[in-house]
Amino acid sequence: xxxxxxxxxxxxxxxxxxxxxxxxxxxxxxxxxxxxxxxxxxxxxxxxxxxxxxxxxxxxxxxxxxxxxxxxxxxxxxxxxxx
Amino acid sequence: xxxxxxxxxxxxxxxxxxxxxxxxxxxxxxxxxxxxxxxxxxxxxxxxxxxxxxxxxxxxxxxxxxxxxxxxxxxxxxxxxxxxxxxxxxxxxxxxxxxxxxxxxxxxxxxxxxxxxxxxxxxxxxxxxxxxxxxxxxxxxxxxxxxxxxxxxxxxxxxxxxxxxxxxxxxxxxxxxxxxxxx
Numbered sequence: 001x002x003x004x005x006x007x008x009x010x011x012x013x014x015x016x017x018x019x020x021x022x023x024x025x026x027x028x029x030x031x032x033x034x035x036x037x038x039x040x041x042x043x044x045x046x047x048x049x050x051x052x053x054x055x056x057x058x059x060x061x062x063x064x065x066x067x068x069x070x071x072x073x074x075x076x077x078x079x080x081x082x083x
Numbered sequence: 084x085x086x087x088x089x090x091x092x093x094x095x096x097x098x099x100x101x102x103x104x105x106x107x108x109x110x111x112x113x114x115x116x117x118x119x120x121x122x123x124x125x126x127x128x129x130x131x132x133x134x135x136x137x138x139x140x141x142x143x144x145x146x147x148x149x150x151x152x153x154x155x156x157x158x159x160x161x162x163x164x165x166x167x168x169x170x171x172x173x174x175x176x177x178x179x180x181x182x183x184x185x186x187x188x189x190x191x192x193x194x195x196x197x198x199x200x201x202x203x204x205x206x207x208x209x210x211x212x213x214x215x216x217x218x219x220x221x222x223x224x225x226x227x228x229x230x231x232x233x234x235x236x237x238x239x240x241x242x243x244x245x246x247x248x249x250x251x252x253x254x255x256x257x258x259x260x261x262x263x264x265x266x
Binding site for chain 1: 137
């Protein structure tokens with residue numbers, strides 16, 4: 001299962017925009033395209049931490065507004081864990 | 084420059100569990116967390132701080148044109164009935180209205196400007212722009228290609244900053260120039 005599919009499952013409860021979620025891609029913007037409330041972005045960050053067993057620091061969370069940036073953060077933290 | 088943020092308290096309590104492990108720690112400074120946990124109504128304090136941070140973010144975002152998600156970079160303090168939000172070397176002044184339905188925070192760079200901010204509340208519907216414009220004698224509310232709102236004077240075309248926030252059932256439009264409804 002790719003990271004984007006896991007991310008799609010994580011995001012599901014926080015968006016009412018099911019069509020945009022079905023069409024999720026690296027270019028999807030969590031706030032603008034999926035209309036996720038900014039107070040729920042932190043839930044996605046916490047869910048990502050739990051799902052992938054990583055810790056997301058503030059500087060990384062700072063960037064997590066798009067699917068692309070979120071995947072980059074997950075990959076970076078997974079690589080740090082492995083290394 | 085001005086900003087604003089509105090929190091629908093019923094929606095917030097349904098959709099956010101601020102007691103969730105790690106939640107407060109990701110969004111609030113140590114000092115804010117202590118104030119939240121020792122306040123008589125922690126939930127209201129959570130959303131009050133949150134709306135202060137969001138209103139201040141809107142000013143910073145508009146000035147820098149940079150998007151980011153890092154609420155701890157905004158640290159909130161109360162200053163009598165008003166608030167102060169620190170972002171790096173910038174201070175944003177805020178004032179909040181709290182009732183049973185929502186918390187609404189307005190923000191500006193100077194405390195004098197805060198008193199000049201005019202707010203109009205609407206139901207949060209898709210046609211709020213036309214609702215606003217059909218009630219407005221002197222200004223047209225427009226969004227530019229980046230979604231940034233301005234009030235445009237119908238006579239001389241001058242643009243004035245506006246800020247829009249919406250959440251749940253509520254929508255607020257603020258500017259320095261919105262006319263009173265009975266003008």
